[in-house]
Amino acid sequence: MLHEPAVKQEKDNASDWKSKLGIKLFWLYCVIYMGFVGIAVFATELMKTPVLAGANLAIVYGLALIVFAIVLGLIYNHLCTKKEDEMNKKEEAA
Amino acid sequence: MNYTANPIAIAIFLAFVGFVLGMSFYFARKAKSAAGYFAAGGTVNWFVNGIAFAGDYLSAASFLGICGMIATMGYDGFLYSIGYLAGWIVALFVVAEPMKRLGKYTFADALDSKFNSKGIQLMAAISTLAVSVFYLIPQMVGAGSLITPLLGLPQWIGVVMVGAIVITIVATAGMTSTTYVQFLKGGLLIIFSTVISIAVLNKGLSTEPRPETFSPQIVAVADVTSLAEVTDEKSGLTFVKADKDGLANWWIVRGDMLEEAQSITEPAEGETLYNGAVKTENKFKSVGLVTKLPGGQTNTGKLGIFEYFSTIQKSEIVRYPKSSIVKFEDGRDHVKVFCPQITAGEDLMIPGQKFKTKTPIGKLNFISLMLALFFGTASLPHILIRYYTVPSQRDARKSTIVAIGAIGFFYILTLFLGLGAMTLGVIDLGDGNMSAPLLAKAFNPVLFAIISAIAFATVLGTVSGLIVAASGAVAHDLMDNYIGIKMTDQQKVKAGKIAAVVVGIIAIGLGIAFQGMNVSFLVGWAFAVAASANLPSIIMLLFWGKTTAKGIAWSIGIGMVSALAIILTSPSMYGQYGLDPATALHKLDNPGILSIPLSFIVLVVVSLMTQKENEGLEDIR
Numbered sequence: 001m002l003h004e005p006a007v008k009q010e011k012d013n014a015s016d017w018k019s020k021l022g023i024k025l026f027w028l029y030c031v032i033y034m035g036f037v038g039i040a041v042f043a044t045e046l047m048k049t050p051v052l053a054g055a056n057l058a059i060v061y062g063l064a065l066i067v068f069a070i071v072l073g074l075i076y077n078h079l080c081t082k083k084e085d086e087m088n089k090k091e092e093a094a
Numbered sequence: 095m096n097y098t099a100n101p102i103a104i105a106i107f108l109a110f111v112g113f114v115l116g117m118s119f120y121f122a123r124k125a126k127s128a129a130g131y132f133a134a135g136g137t138v139n140w141f142v143n144g145i146a147f148a149g150d151y152l153s154a155a156s157f158l159g160i161c162g163m164i165a166t167m168g169y170d171g172f173l174y175s176i177g178y179l180a181g182w183i184v185a186l187f188v189v190a191e192p193m194k195r196l197g198k199y200t201f202a203d204a205l206d207s208k209f210n211s212k213g214i215q216l217m218a219a220i221s222t223l224a225v226s227v228f229y230l231i232p233q234m235v236g237a238g239s240l241i242t243p244l245l246g247l248p249q250w251i252g253v254v255m256v257g258a259i260v261i262t263i264v265a266t267a268g269m270t271s272t273t274y275v276q277f278l279k280g281g282l283l284i285i286f287s288t289v290i291s292i293a294v295l296n297k298g299l300s301t302e303p304r305p306e307t308f309s310p311q312i313v314a315v316a317d318v319t320s321l322a323e324v325t326d327e328k329s330g331l332t333f334v335k336a337d338k339d340g341l342a343n344w345w346i347v348r349g350d351m352l353e354e355a356q357s358i359t360e361p362a363e364g365e366t367l368y369n370g371a372v373k374t375e376n377k378f379k380s381v382g383l384v385t386k387l388p389g390g391q392t393n394t395g396k397l398g399i400f401e402y403f404s405t406i407q408k409s410e411i412v413r414y415p416k417s418s419i420v421k422f423e424d425g426r427d428h429v430k431v432f433c434p435q436i437t438a439g440e441d442l443m444i445p446g447q448k449f450k451t452k453t454p455i456g457k458l459n460f461i462s463l464m465l466a467l468f469f470g471t472a473s474l475p476h477i478l479i480r481y482y483t484v485p486s487q488r489d490a491r492k493s494t495i496v497a498i499g500a501i502g503f504f505y506i507l508t509l510f511l512g513l514g515a516m517t518l519g520v521i522d523l524g525d526g527n528m529s530a531p532l533l534a535k536a537f538n539p540v541l542f543a544i545i546s547a548i549a550f551a552t553v554l555g556t557v558s559g560l561i562v563a564a565s566g567a568v569a570h571d572l573m574d575n576y577i578g579i580k581m582t583d584q585q586k587v588k589a590g591k592i593a594a595v596v597v598g599i600i601a602i603g604l605g606i607a608f609q610g611m612n613v614s615f616l617v618g619w620a621f622a623v624a625a626s627a628n629l630p631s632i633i634m635l636l637f638w639g640k641t642t643a644k645g646i647a648w649s650i651g652i653g654m655v656s657a658l659a660i661i662l663t664s665p666s667m668y669g670q671y672g673l674d675p676a677t678a679l680h681k682l683d684n685p686g687i688l689s690i691p692l693s694f695i696v697l698v699v700v701s702l703m704t705q706k707e708n709e710g711l712e713d714i715r
Binding site: 048070072074084 | 173192440461491494509
């Protein structure tokens with residue numbers, strides 16, 4: 001019995017769509033993250049530039065990466081839930 | 095530092111730990127089946143699971159390690175916050191749903207769902223064990239650090255206590271109780287960290303040291319009797335042992351004047367001396383002070399969020415980094431003198447104090463660390479098993495988002511906790527890991543007791559989760575799947591519990607051995623091993639149809655071995671062995687940049703060589 005999933009899954013038609021969306025959002029975040037690492041490594045002094053209310057680029061970029069991850073997560077969840085309802089309902093109707 | 099136990103602190107602490115244990119026994123009655131033990135029966139509410147995710151993830155590394163590193167090294171500690179959170183993006187967008195779709199109880203099961211291969215079962219179980227043990231070390235080190243100031247007991251007792259309590263929790267209850275313990279603790283940690291952060295902003299910055307903080311006296315050379323004089327070639331500083339007020343302590347020569355220093359003297363015989371006195375005399379003080387504020391102010395009063403950062407950027411702060419400790423021999427005594435280093439705020443608030451981004455090897459170490467943190471989260475076994483505790487994919491996703499929100503918020507707070515500790519003079523020179531709890535103590539002893547109890551529960555919870563993951567690897571993957579021992583459900587739970595006890599005992603030993611190292615730095619290694627061993631297989635299995643069983647098994651093996659080999663021969667480990675770090679085999683402290691790509695390459699090459707084995711297998715992507 002342990003070779004079965006812990007919880008039975010129903011067929012999910014939105015699966016492919018969600019995977020593709022996930023990968024796109026992942027790359028978007030990845031590029032912004034690499035931008036941060038790039039500046040930190042190759043243009044460290046640039047991080048001292050004040051950008052928001054006197055706080056420097058290092059602080060603002062760092063905080064932005066954290067906030068952006070949360071926002072992106074919320075967007076992803078919203079889109080996935082919508083698509084799941086839409087696609088799985090169609091199946092039932094047909 | 096010398097710590098004395100506070101009765102209120104002990105009472106709060108014991109009440110909390112007692113409550114956690116009681117809860118654990120309560121849920122134990124619900125966990126009779128294997129599904130209940132390893133995956134909480136797949137019935138946990140998504141919000142509870144999300145906060146429990148946060149509880150799992152905000153381990154000693156985050157609360158003690160990151161805050162400690164920010165307190166001693168400035169912005170570089172915050173890099174861990176950024177990287178740890180970014181890792182969740184990989185977990186959510188790339189790994190979460192497919193894992194849940196394939197998932198069973200352990201990471202090995204998910205990988206094996208396509209192939210049913212002995213090689214994968216073995217390698218995945220070993221890597222789960224290796225990562226769990228690596229992740230356990232910093233948790234145990236953190237536990238030891240906590241116990242000392244809270245209960246006034248030595249470090250090793252803390253480690254043994256955590257080990258014993260966790261073994262009891264895990265051996266009795268399994269995943270359901272760890273989930274609720276994590277939920278409770280995750281929630282409380284975030285609430286109380288917010289309280290401390292607000293207190294830090296309200297207090298603002300000041301150049302006046304608190305009475306408990308070390309503030310050096312300056313005297314004329316002529317005013318004291320010199321007992322000994324030593325010049326350190328590396329730093330170019332001269333030190334004088336001088337008798338003042340009946341204490342023989344070390345002073346730094348500054349022209350005609352002497353600046354008082356803090357020192358630890360280990361005599362050939364007898365007790366260790368702190369600033370010339372035994373520990374219980376409390377002569378050794380905490381450090382960290384703003385020496386200059388912008389515009390010649392002495393006290394800023396209450397500050398806003400961005401104002402707080404911009405004021406620190408324009409200030410100067412005195413720190414005592416490990417790199418400016420001078421060690422020498424005075425007769426038969428070993429002496430360590432902690433030398434102050436005044437750092438401009440603008441340098442502290444950008445990367446570069448810990449990770450020297452100016453040298454090529456520093457750049458490599460930095461990129462390597464950020465890579466391992468980014469890809470490590472999704473590969474941690476105790477994070478992955480939490481996907482299985484909720485009823486559906488949709489719930490797993492919602493849990494993950496709750497977790498990202500809670501964790502992200504906490505990571506923003508680490509800046510205030512760390513910088514607060516740095517500027518309010520609460521850093522313990524012997525152990526930077528204690529900065530955040532000691533910051534709480536500077537505000538209120540009861541707050542300190544609560545925070546310490548939560549931090550201790552943090553360690554308990556994380557360690558329990560890890561031990562469940564490790565025992566699952568042994569009982570389910572190794573004994574059942576790989577060796578093929580036929581066990582009933584109850585026997586399987588029993589085997590898991592025995593494995594939990596053994597792993598717990600190993601963790602206790604390692605926790606004592608690694609005392610004093612920054613826990614976040616240690617966790618960085620666990621992430622590197624996890625990312626190198628597990629991530630390439632997860633990603634390629636999900637996205638590359640040509641992946642074969644042998645490719646996965648080899649990739650896990652090579653990724654794990656190469657990451658471990660680089661770590662074990664690194665400068666930091668040489669320091670831990672008691673050897674000179676400069677003589678290490680290489681200069682790389684973070685293995686990710688070599689071991690992660692290597693693991694990917696091995697997977698691709700071996701898979702291409704063994705394509706025949708994939709014939710007739712269903713594509714599970």
